[in-house]
Amino acid sequence: xxxxxxxxxxxxxxxxxxxxxxxxxxxxxxxxxxxxxxxxxxxxxxxxxxxxxxxxxxxxxxxxxxxxxxxxxxxxxxxxxxxxxxxxxxx
Amino acid sequence: xxxxxxxxxxxxxxxxxxxxxxxxxxxxxxxxxxxxxxxxxxxxxxxxxxxxxxxxxxxxxxxxxxxxxxxxxxxxxxxxxxxxxxxxxxxxxxxxxxxxxxxxxxxxxxxxxxxxxxxxxxxxxxxxxxxxxxxxxxxxxxxxxxxxxxxxxxxxxxxxxxxxxxxxxxxxxxxxxxxxxxxxxxxxxxxxxxxxxxxxxxxxxxxxxxxxxxxxxxxxxxxxxxxxxxxxxxxxxx
Numbered sequence: 111x112x113x114x115x116x117x118x119x120x121x122x123x124x125x126x127x128x129x130x131x132x133x134x135x136x137x138x139x140x141x142x143x144x145x146x147x148x149x150x151x152x153x154x155x156x157x158x159x160x161x162x163x164x165x166x167x168x169x170x171x172x173x174x175x176x177x178x179x180x181x182x183x184x185x186x187x188x189x190x191x192x193x194x195x196x197x198x199x200x201x
Numbered sequence: 202x203x204x205x206x207x208x209x210x211x212x213x214x215x216x217x218x219x220x221x222x223x224x225x226x227x228x229x230x231x232x233x234x235x236x237x238x239x240x241x242x243x244x245x246x247x248x249x250x251x252x253x254x255x256x257x258x259x260x261x262x263x264x265x266x267x268x269x270x271x272x273x274x275x276x277x278x279x280x281x282x283x284x285x286x287x288x289x290x291x292x293x294x295x296x297x298x299x300x301x302x303x304x305x306x307x308x309x310x311x312x313x314x315x316x317x318x319x320x321x322x323x324x325x326x327x328x329x330x331x332x333x334x335x336x337x338x339x340x341x342x343x344x345x346x347x348x349x350x351x352x353x354x355x356x357x358x359x360x361x362x363x364x365x366x367x368x369x370x371x372x373x374x375x376x377x378x379x380x381x382x383x384x385x386x387x388x389x390x391x392x393x394x395x396x397x398x399x400x401x402x403x404x405x406x407x408x409x410x411x412x413x414x415x416x417x418x419x420x421x422x423x424x425x426x427x428x429x430x431x432x433x434x435x436x437x438x439x
Binding site for chain 1: 285370375
């Protein structure tokens, strides 16, 4: 319903922006939307939001934990003395 | 020795933000990591790792060296996930530790229905969410953030033509902007846009509606845009 309304060329910027979450989630290409043809501000907004999402997908894990984390894990395993994992799994 | 709370942590990430924090709709910790639905992005992000299966098999039998190998293979990804969700190094390290300890205890329950890394990352997400719930964050509802505010609601004057972002964001700048998102926004943004979870999965994890997850994501992107544009303006002035 919102998406259908968003295809209305007479919609205002506020109406278009209210419909944006659904437009993005509709997975459809709305670059040719009537409102975007006449509104540079909203077109820039859409470009930016798409760009942010695309850049986020490219973020890779780049941070390593300090060596102390592994030390603590080993220490905790020794101190806790849990049952062997395979045995625990059968419980 | 307590496995969490070993370090004093600064609470910058969950201070008294007026919006965007999570909790009235409380977090839910599943008993263990559920087997997530297949998702292309997960597969893309979790390609098979040479030697992983052998390490899993041996670790299930209690082989300490094999477990260390698994740690070496996955520590970066798990820690980065924790760090992005929490925005706090000390907490991220504590919860990385907790996640791998849970892995040690639960690896026997891994059935292989999904990629091991997918299963492990879901376990880590659950550890973080449980931590946030225990921590008793400022009780601000996800739903409350659905109401537009002057800070993060749709702007009608956005998109000044001299300030478009396309092509201008480097990774470090984006990481910093994500770190500065309100916690509730950051969680949904990291889970969806960075980690590739679907809205139905996020809704299940955060015990909120799918519509709420979508709305939070949109507001997070809008807020990020504001943060990035503000940074650009400062650079231009400088």
